[in-house]
Amino acid sequence: MKTEHSDATIREVERRQRPRRFRLPAVGLLQAMKVTLRAMLSRAVTVHYPEERIELAPRFRGVIALLEENCTVCMLCSKECPCWCIYIEGHKEQKPGRRKPVNALDRFAIDFGLCMYCGICVEVCPFDALHWAPAFEYTAYTYEGLIHEMPVLAQWEHHVKPPPELVDDADESAKQTTAEAHRKRTEGIHAVIREADKKEAYLSAQASSTVMPAAVAPIAQTPSPGPVAPTALRESSDTLPEEAPPETAGNLPASPPPAPVDAPSPQATAPQPTATEAVTGSGSPGETYGLPRIDPQQLPAGIGPVERGRLKKLAVFQERGQKPPDDLVQNLRPILDLMGG
Amino acid sequence: MTSLPPALQSVAAAVLIFLAVQPLLAVFLYAFLKIHSHIMSRVGPMYAGRFHGVGQPIAEFLKFAQKEDIIPARADAPVFRLAPLVVLVPSIMLFAVIPVWPGVVGADLDLGLFYLLAISAIGAIGVVMAAASSANKFSLVGGVRAVGQIIAYELPIVFSAAVIAMLAGSLNLTRIVEAQEGLWFMFTPFGLVAMLLFLTASFAEVLWPPFDMPIAESEIIAGVMTEYSGMRFLFFFIGEFAHILALAAAMVVMFMGGWHGPGADLVPTNLQWVVGIGWFLVKMSVLCFLFIWVRFTMPRMREDQLQRFAWKLLIPVGLANILAVGLYRVLT
Numbered sequence: 001m002k003t004e005h006s007d008a009t010i011r012e013v014e015r016r017q018r019p020r021r022f023r024l025p026a027v028g029l030l031q032a033m034k035v036t037l038r039a040m041l042s043r044a045v046t047v048h049y050p051e052e053r054i055e056l057a058p059r060f061r062g063v064i065a066l067l068e069e070n071c072t073v074c075m076l077c078s079k080e081c082p083c084w085c086i087y088i089e090g091h092k093e094q095k096p097g098r099r100k101p102v103n104a105l106d107r108f109a110i111d112f113g114l115c116m117y118c119g120i121c122v123e124v125c126p127f128d129a130l131h132w133a134p135a136f137e138y139t140a141y142t143y144e145g146l147i148h149e150m151p152v153l154a155q156w157e158h159h160v161k162p163p164p165e166l167v168d169d170a171d172e173s174a175k176q177t178t179a180e181a182h183r184k185r186t187e188g189i190h191a192v193i194r195e196a197d198k199k200e201a202y203l204s205a206q207a208s209s210t211v212m213p214a215a216v217a218p219i220a221q222t223p224s225p226g227p228v229a230p231t232a233l234r235e236s237s238d239t240l241p242e243e244a245p246p247e248t249a250g251n252l253p254a255s256p257p258p259a260p261v262d263a264p265s266p267q268a269t270a271p272q273p274t275a276t277e278a279v280t281g282s283g284s285p286g287e288t289y290g291l292p293r294i295d296p297q298q299l300p301a302g303i304g305p306v307e308r309g310r311l312k313k314l315a316v317f318q319e320r321g322q323k324p325p326d327d328l329v330q331n332l333r334p335i336l337d338l339m340g341g
Numbered sequence: 342m343t344s345l346p347p348a349l350q351s352v353a354a355a356v357l358i359f360l361a362v363q364p365l366l367a368v369f370l371y372a373f374l375k376i377h378s379h380i381m382s383r384v385g386p387m388y389a390g391r392f393h394g395v396g397q398p399i400a401e402f403l404k405f406a407q408k409e410d411i412i413p414a415r416a417d418a419p420v421f422r423l424a425p426l427v428v429l430v431p432s433i434m435l436f437a438v439i440p441v442w443p444g445v446v447g448a449d450l451d452l453g454l455f456y457l458l459a460i461s462a463i464g465a466i467g468v469v470m471a472a473a474s475s476a477n478k479f480s481l482v483g484g485v486r487a488v489g490q491i492i493a494y495e496l497p498i499v500f501s502a503a504v505i506a507m508l509a510g511s512l513n514l515t516r517i518v519e520a521q522e523g524l525w526f527m528f529t530p531f532g533l534v535a536m537l538l539f540l541t542a543s544f545a546e547v548l549w550p551p552f553d554m555p556i557a558e559s560e561i562i563a564g565v566m567t568e569y570s571g572m573r574f575l576f577f578f579i580g581e582f583a584h585i586l587a588l589a590a591a592m593v594v595m596f597m598g599g600w601h602g603p604g605a606d607l608v609p610t611n612l613q614w615v616v617g618i619g620w621f622l623v624k625m626s627v628l629c630f631l632f633i634w635v636r637f638t639m640p641r642m643r644e645d646q647l648q649r650f651a652w653k654l655l656i657p658v659g660l661a662n663i664l665a666v667g668l669y670r671v672l673t
Contacts, residue, residue, distance in 0.1 A: 029639065036638040040379040048387070 058161040062136035065156035069309030070129035073103035077121035085114035113146035128306045133159045292339045354447045358436050367398040380637045408571035415476035425576035427467030431460045432580045435587035440515045441621045442614045453514035465491040468565050475568040483564020487555035493651035494545035500659030501535035504666050505595045518599030525598035531666040536596040543588045551639035589628035597624045
């Protein structure tokens with residue numbers, strides 16, 4: 001296809017391409033001097049780091065955090081890790097209401113001295129157990145100090161921020177994509193809930209008609225995250241010390257013991273809130289801060305493991321009457337809306 | 342001072358000048374670091390000395406003082422040791438003839454201008470000594486470049502000085518300042534051309550960017566300074582900075598009217614020297630700022646560009662300027 005150009009356009013282009021006949025010498029040098037002078041007189045961009053801090057992007061890739069409840073010990077992250085810096089130990093465990101034994105996580109550690117921050121583990125995790133967290137100040141004086149265990153990784157999980165809102169003048173298509181993704185996610189939750197309701201009904205019908213296996217105990221009697229049944233499935237007794245509750249694992253900064261509750265704590269696997277979070281709220285027990293009350297034993301059936309873990313976390317906050325972190329609430333917003341209405 | 346024997350007077354003057362130059366150097370180094378940083382939109386030193394890094398010049402000195410003084414095994418040790426001093430000492434010696442106020446001068450020589458040019462060129466010998474004694478090919482290349490450059494740019498400086506001598510009718514620097522009482526030489530056409538030549542050539546004379554081909558760190562690894570470390574390396578730097586300061590002071594004397602400036606007659610006669618020396622320092626600061634500003638703006642010139650610029654532009658213009666001022670003096 002031939003583009004038509006008027007003579008005037010061509011003349012204009014030629015005029016611009018022709019070197020100017022006369023140019024004052026050293027004009028370019030003076031322009032350069034103007035640029036540097038302006039830079040010198042304008043305010044320096046330096047952020048005086050220890051005293052000042054920049055606001056990190058919500059998806060800043062500072063450290064890899066672990067949402068323990070979501071981990072199924074599938075080892076995909078560990079296998080995909082190019083640096084082999086993820087250590088996972090677990091055992092099989094019989095869970096009430098489940099016909100097959102499930103994996104229980106005993107140890108999850110990342111050696112950040114080896115990690116190259118490629119994020120492949122975060123990408124491959126099928127259950128959203130690993131996330132990028134914005135923390136970046138975790139230097140240590142020894143190589144061992146860079147190996148971080150579950151409690152620390154779980155604590156970083158609380159720093160994961162919700163995704164940023166789209167700016168008002170964002171691209172229309174981007175807005176549409178986001179809205180579509182949000183709609184699908186909400187629809188998917190509905191579908192899964194319907195599906196799970198059916199399954200639940202089926203299972204309860206089964207349970208009432210047949211004899212429950214002796215090894216499967218009702219949920220309320222589960223005393224601890226320890227193995228309930230077939231101990232033979234456990235890999236070795238070496239994993240025993242690893243079953244210590246997270247707060248005994250030394251490198252967590254002074255985490256207060258969980259507040260005593262009347263009912264047997266049903267979610268011993270839920271993460272212990274960190275010291276920073278413990279002081280954020282001091283309301284009376286039972287205060288829900290305008291959110292629907294969460295019963296950890298009767299979570300809406302069929303929701304995904306991420307949401308299940310977050311709801312359990314929210315339940316802990318509600319039980320203690322503490323204000324849940326905003327990002328937690330924001331992440332749960334679709335489900336809470338469903339439950340509320 | 343007049344009661345002392347002449348020899349002791351000279352020693353006292355030398356010590357006084359040496360001591361007076363030190364705070365100037367410290368202030369210049371601090372300004373250098375700060376202006377440099379702010380041009381790059383950084384803040385520069387902020388911690389040493391508590392307030393905005395004012396202690397940084399001392400910290401820099403102490404840092405270099407702690408470093409090991411390494412002499413390469415193949416180096417010509419005595420020459421290698423002496424070279425930094427040959428660069429440093431003449432730079433400070435230049436201040437001896439700079440008059441900051443009538444009578445406030447280390448040595449009021451009748452050949453002051455000549456002394457200035459002669460001593461200023463000695464630094465080149467130190468550079469050559471360092472280059473030849475380092476037993477290092479980078480140093481040698483740097484030395485060869487430095488010699489070529491200093492020879493080329495010494496000529497515009499001499500021509501500019503000749504113009505000033507013709508305008509003032511004297512080689513005595515105090516006399517030159519007094520000749521500018523009404524009109525600074527930089528405001529006469531000949532003086533302006535001479536000053537621009539002198540300014541440009543000064544950059545090359547102290548191997549200061551954009552004429553720092555002999556010490557191009559990205560190409561020949563600091564050239565003559567490749568093998569130097571610790572205090573001897575610092576001597577090169579102090580020499581460079583002192584040379585810049587001395588040339589700025591010389592330019593103030595030769596082109597910018599020295600201590601002359603408005604406001605001196607507003608204060609009592611016995612305090613006029615404060616205003617005069619104040620003006621001198623202000624003019625020097627302006628020139629020093631210009632040196633730093635240009636240093637962190639201009640890219641380095643290539644060796645052939647650098648030589649062509651001197652021989653094809655600066656030297657012909659300098660010669661024409663002498664011719665013009667000669668005709669002017671004869672005809673008027």
